[in-house]
Amino acid sequence: MSRAPGRRVVPGMAIHTVDVNGVEQRYHVYGQGAAIVVAMPGGPGVFWDYLRMPALEEHVRVAYVEALGTGESGRLPAHPDGYTRELYATAIDRIADDLGAGKVFLLGHSYGGFVAQYYAATRPQRLAGVILYDSAPVTGAEQGAEVARQVELFVKRNEGNPEVPAVLQSLQAVGSITDDDQLTLALRGLLPSYLADYWGREAEFKPFREHIRVNYISGRDAGGHAEPIDDRELLAGITVPALVIAGHYDIICGERWAREIHELIPGSRLLILEHSGHLGNVEEPERFQDSVLRFIAAQPR
Template identity: 30%
Template structure:
């Protein structure tokens, strides 16, 4: 779903378990202790893990203190309580408090971008700057994504599996795996069937969080009315051929947030941080060097 590739497997060695709001989260901290803090949220609840933002935003750990984590109900983290946007945003703020930062750079791609915007609109005084990638300000992207999936010339999509994963109606972790395999060919600019199978094998499956996110959270998701109130600098990045959160979604975000900057990567699908890694990282570094300079 709203996920990223290919560095998608949950890490197994470097995490610490940190109790945040009564739930233990798997957390990794990278970079200098005295640097500005960047918290990066992964995509795809129930499918994503901290490995994805560690592989992309972790590149900035030579300059910034980068915190990556498995959200409640994903990866290696516990899944107590609910998986609402309110709860996940509160968990982000709990991590901010735990790391000892008054303000943070908030970052996220795909569904992680949903949560970055949800956090910034709930805790605006806590956000120094924000970096978004391949995301959407509301649930209207689902209609576009459905049309793109069914029109794809790469593969013929099983409509029943597509509908189950979009509706948050998968039956168990095995069914989530099958539905995920069905749509993975749509994500990258260049289609590699072997890479798809590697991603399927590497993904940590937690169907309860996925189902809640897509059956409960997304139908009511819409931060558009709140985005014009943001005052922090924002960088919006997106791949030109992103099928699930198309370019027009990022254009809408950049239109609504005062002084937001939009960068489109022409040879990328849903993951320009991988498919055009050098150019994407350079764009993020330049933005942060201007808006959050490190002495």
């Protein structure tokens, strides 16, 4: 699936498309200002719009990536396989070129954080700074054990809540689902575990929960092989300015991993959002966005 690169302007935003190895890459630009933030969402496969940061857009331009294989961006011939970090990094190259930017700030959330730390290590000359938001240095058994520990804490914090069993059921099911619609339902089902206090703020978060969407991306390369991640050595070699952010109650890529990343990257800054889980841009938007803006302002033009 591909179309010629182009852009379509609608009120308050611009939709851009670029070509990545014959596949259409769509991205959305909001805001104004000299600095540009390229925002890479998580999943992989979660639709880009959950990552909106309106207060940030008042001061800088934010280019939200509608990741390859997701939404209205194109799909690879090997879909749902083939979406490697190198492919996503190439897409970020094309987006930065299309924006006419010199150096950009790259913000990656969750799996997008894995992409961002890979990009910062392999293409430092293209970045003014990197923001690793709810990322981790590893995947696999080590991360899985920490997720299990955090899920136990989530259950204890919500002891007696009759909705917890359904959330746990969605958490257990999500790894075996390959259908886009069923995966979206599972993501919505488990969402309370991703937030520090979903039920205390349900009126606020329920519309967000009902809107979030995901496409299935396998996490395997085009040959069907898994892409394991152990970035400890890679992180220690990052030379660009870095801000590391995590929510204290994040069950997926939380405080433990943020502190380790912070210790690995020389001179990095660390922000722990004390009242957030995996979605600090939604749970503590003012503190989240203020910290990002301060980080951007601190870097030389």
